[in-house]
Amino acid sequence: MRETMSETMPAADAKCAAPPMYAFRCEACGEIHYPRHYVCKTCGSQDFDEVVLDGACLLETWTRVFNLPEGYMKPSLCFGMVRFPNGLVVAGQLDVEEPRIGMELQTSVGVIKEGIGQDNYGFIFIENNMKE
Amino acid sequence: MRSVGIVGIGHTKFGKSRVSYTDMACEAALQALKDAGVTPLPGHGIDQVLLATMGASMINHQSGAASAIVDTLNLRPAMAETVENGPASGASAIKLGYSMIASGLADTVLVIGAEMMRKVSGWEGTDFVATMLHPEAEYPYGMTLPALAGMFTRLIMGKYGLTSKDLALLSVKNHSNAMHNPCAHIRMVPDLEAITADEDIETVNPLVADPLRLYDVCPVSDGAAAVLLCAMDVADRFEKKAIRVAGIGQATDTHAVAEREVPTDLLAVRMAAQRAYEMSGLLPTDIDVAELHDAFLILEIVESEEVGFFKRGEGHLALREGKTQIGGEIPINTSGGLKAKGHPLGATGVSQTVEIVRQLRGEAEGRQVEGARNGLVVNFGGFGNNVVALILSKDA
Numbered sequence: 001m002r003e004t005m006s007e008t009m010p011a012a013d014a015k016c017a018a019p020p021m022y023a024f025r026c027e028a029c030g031e032i033h034y035p036r037h038y039v040c041k042t043c044g045s046q047d048f049d050e051v052v053l054d055g056a057c058l059l060e061t062w063t064r065v066f067n068l069p070e071g072y073m074k075p076s077l078c079f080g081m082v083r084f085p086n087g088l089v090v091a092g093q094l095d096v097e098e099p100r101i102g103m104e105l106q107t108s109v110g111v112i113k114e115g116i117g118q119d120n121y122g123f124i125f126i127e128n129n130m131k132e
Numbered sequence: 133m134r135s136v137g138i139v140g141i142g143h144t145k146f147g148k149s150r151v152s153y154t155d156m157a158c159e160a161a162l163q164a165l166k167d168a169g170v171t172p173l174p175g176h177g178i179d180q181v182l183l184a185t186m187g188a189s190m191i192n193h194q195s196g197a198a199s200a201i202v203d204t205l206n207l208r209p210a211m212a213e214t215v216e217n218g219p220a221s222g223a224s225a226i227k228l229g230y231s232m233i234a235s236g237l238a239d240t241v242l243v244i245g246a247e248m249m250r251k252v253s254g255w256e257g258t259d260f261v262a263t264m265l266h267p268e269a270e271y272p273y274g275m276t277l278p279a280l281a282g283m284f285t286r287l288i289m290g291k292y293g294l295t296s297k298d299l300a301l302l303s304v305k306n307h308s309n310a311m312h313n314p315c316a317h318i319r320m321v322p323d324l325e326a327i328t329a330d331e332d333i334e335t336v337n338p339l340v341a342d343p344l345r346l347y348d349v350c351p352v353s354d355g356a357a358a359v360l361l362c363a364m365d366v367a368d369r370f371e372k373k374a375i376r377v378a379g380i381g382q383a384t385d386t387h388a389v390a391e392r393e394v395p396t397d398l399l400a401v402r403m404a405a406q407r408a409y410e411m412s413g414l415l416p417t418d419i420d421v422a423e424l425h426d427a428f429l430i431l432e433i434v435e436s437e438e439v440g441f442f443k444r445g446e447g448h449l450a451l452r453e454g455k456t457q458i459g460g461e462i463p464i465n466t467s468g469g470l471k472a473k474g475h476p477l478g479a480t481g482v483s484q485t486v487e488i489v490r491q492l493r494g495e496a497e498g499r500q501v502e503g504a505r506n507g508l509v510v511n512f513g514g515f516g517n518n519v520v521a522l523i524l525s526k527d528a
Contacts, residue, residue, distance in 0.1 A: 063282030069259035
């Protein structure tokens, strides 16, 4: 069963036609995990639902890195850890001009690394332009 | 369970090696054997060789490297294995060697840590190190160890008031210690004013992973180190007095750093140290000298709190007061630490152990902690997801 995690939040900015990102909710106790675990951290159950991970989030910390690994044709990349309203914290790329801890961001899914024949998709957190 | 000690040590000059991977590992091994008075001829008495490395297969295209090294050293028919646990491979190999001796499977184990990282380009090396990050939640994003350290540092700065100037001060301390260590990779002391001055900082000390700058992170080094472990009940076979391995602790934490309940804690460091203290019967106040894993300087500060030397959030205050310098309350990273001595991944835990043995023997010329009896090693794998702590003691 799949559902969106943030039904009351505005939908993610359609940065590209990318597959959604999922968190994994324990069917037994409701604990939400990201990334995937095979055994629930709280109750030990092995049955999980997929939950779309999208919507607004808050920036917890960030960095800009200037020495990137092989395969990233950019002078630098910005990364951040964000907190979703349910408390889940995840890391991803950050496409924000001037990051500030505590700022509200919007979740998007985009190409995080170009590949030969197949690109890699993942979280790119962007400024929340939908905010009132 | 049998007691285990260290009777031989070896250490190459860290930096950029001009010899092959095998040659570099053998150089450290032969030093350790010579130090113990062992000649590698038939009847040498070495039961097992453990080679700690993270990248011999990936970077040097040399798998099963322990077998090659045993043969090259003429230590056949000793048992041989390669141990891989990221940057904590070295201390993990010592732990495994300890276990073999304690269980009675071996009397003597030669542990060699060796890494040759300068063979490849900076891009390839950065990618190789990053492969230890979470394979779905971190690595595919282009995240690196410096990226995680940068985000961690920003959190610590916000929570406890640590500043970039504190990191620069720490950099100067560790580089100053390395001036007295002939095996250190970088033997120069940065000028505190120059690396913190606002007007030219992007040239002199550029950002690596904001807020971390060049002088806040370790260099990429080649190097090897070795220790000869033996059962204390056979230690009189060797020339040097044994330094006892008094305590070993190890703990793991979440692989994805974002999943940690308290993002400013290094839980695995705390648990590994606690286990080592319990096994040794010693307390943090009994430790006279420590080698902490400062691949990023922020780690020395936070680890010094997690292992019980200082209260949480006060590690940087202790640094400012000179408590962690030689002659201070608890000298940390007398070798220069990973910051200045260098960080050849698989060699690091063994190198840290060599420094503590030198200190406890009274052989750390120019950087000796007077009267040191007990020393602590913290070898940090991943970004704290697998940590090994060792306590060595001069007392039998």
